[in-house]
Amino acid sequence: MDILNDIILPCLYTFIASIAFGVQFNIKFHHIIAAGIGGVISQLLFSVLELEGSNEMICYFAAACAISIYSEILARRLKVPVNMYLVISIIPLVPGGYMYKAMITLIGGDIQLFAEKCVHALSIAGSIAMGVFAVSSLVRLYRVLTKKAI
Amino acid sequence: MIMTTNELLTVTSTIGGLLIEYGAEIYRVEDSINRIAAAYGYNNSDEGRKVEVFAVPACLIITIDSLSGNPMTRQRRITRRETNLDRVDKLNNLSRFICTEKPDFKTIMGFINQIKNRRVYSFPVQVLSYAVVAATFALFFGGGLNEAIVAGVIGVIIRLISEGVAKVKPSVFFEGLICSMAAATMAVLVSKTGFTDGFDTVIIGSLMTLVPGITLTNCMRDFIAGDFLAGLYTLTEALLIAVGMATGAASAITLFTSF
Incomplete structure (x- = not known):
């Protein structure tokens, strides 16, 4: 097990990329740092689960849940839109690599492999969305039960 | 502070339109408008003081029952969108401020102009x-x-x-x-x-x-x-x-x- 290459470096890259993405969305600097830490938390969870040998979909689901919980709590505390943190921290999870591989197999002309890769990328996107769905729905439920304003 | 229906429509449609333009979620847009309207007495509970909002990322429609009893509608088509979450945050704070302080029309428009001119990254x-x-x-x-x-x-x-x-x-x-x-x-x-x-x-x-x-x-x-x-x-x-x-x-x- 290679801790540097499997855990530390991906987290570092995620943090830097998150900060740069925050600039694109015109978020103020201290919020970007907070969002970057959220990205690192999810990446850390993802890497650890992956090393443990968990199912890939579970890894993505758990990472998306972690991001959502972090964003919801922080947004409530600092009274800012949840989006501000969620947007940035979720981008490193986007299965860009898998989509690219699907596209490459399509060029190669292997339709069966293309379908397989597409389903793979889509199911990853789906499990990320489900993670966000699950947490956000629970938060909405909590808000209704406690009758708190946004 | 009292506000005419026309002014209220201008305030809500400007804030809502800007929120959509800067990349806020739709439920935030509809919720902000409903809250602002409620702060000025349009809270949907009594007949004749109703407010209806419909928003999609391309369009925003607000209808408010005016004091004379006739409904008034303002529609806004949103064609340009640029993501600026900092301004979304500030507009969100502004609508919270409006709900608690109920400022007059001029003050609100001044704040909106300030937010529109907030600095972006160069x-x-x-x-x-x-x-x-x-x-x-x-x-x-x-x-x-x-x-x-x-x-x-x-x-x-x-x-x-x-x-x-x-x-x-x-x-x-x-x-x-x-x-x-x-x-x-x-x-x-x-x-x-x-x-x-x-x-x-x-x-x-x-x-x-x-x-x-x-x-x-x-x-x-x-x-x-x-x-x-x-x-x-x-x-x-x-x-x-x-x-x-x-x-x-x-x-x-x-x-x-x-x-």
Whole structure:
């Protein structure tokens, strides 16, 4: 097990990329740092689960849940839109690599492999969305039960 | 402070329109407008003081029953969108402030103008951010230092191209197609010189700058909030961008690897 290459470096890259993405969305600097830490938390969870040998979909689901919980709590505390943190921290999870591989197999002309890769990328996107769905729905439920304003 | 129906419509439609433009979720837009209207006595509970809001990412319709009993409608078509979450945050604070303090019309419009003119990151900083995103994602997807450098340069070029293309107001599909085609072309050509070890990580890294993050997140949050029409709208947009990117990259790779 290679801790540097499997855990530390991906987290570092995620943090830097998150900060740069925050600039694109015109978020103020201290919020970007907070969002970057959220990205690192999810990446850390993802890497650890992956090393443990968990199912890939579970890894993505758990990472998306972690991001959502972090964003919801922080947004409530600092009274800012949840989006501000969620947007940035979720981008490193986007299965860009898998989509690219699907596209490459399509060029190669292997339709069966293309379908397989597409389903793979889509199911990853789906499990990320489900993670966000699950947490956000629970938060909405909590808000209704406690009758708190946004 | 009392406000005429017309002024209230102006305030709510301006705030709502700006929120959509800057990339807020639809439920936030509808909720803000409902709260502001409620603060001035239009709370949907008594007949004749009702307010109805309908928003999708392209359009905003607000109807308020005026004091004379006739309903008044203001509609706003949103064609231009630029993501600026800092201004969304400030507009959110403003609507919270309006609900507690109930300021008069002039004060509110003054605040809105202040928010509209808030500073954004300068163009060089934005270009640099594209370079950093592309370079770090090239490393993230397993590239080496050479790949990161090439991806960073391509990131800068992507930003410059999208700035140039934006002048002709292209469709989202076309913009993704042009940018990714340019990125893939450069990546393949550089890999032919032997400076980089293949072009996969370079292309993935530089294309990550084009990922429609705000569209994807808003899509999920709109679906959760039950705004299915808005969710479908943003989902379609995200899919079109993705298809555009794939088409551009695929055609460039096929073209330049074949000879």
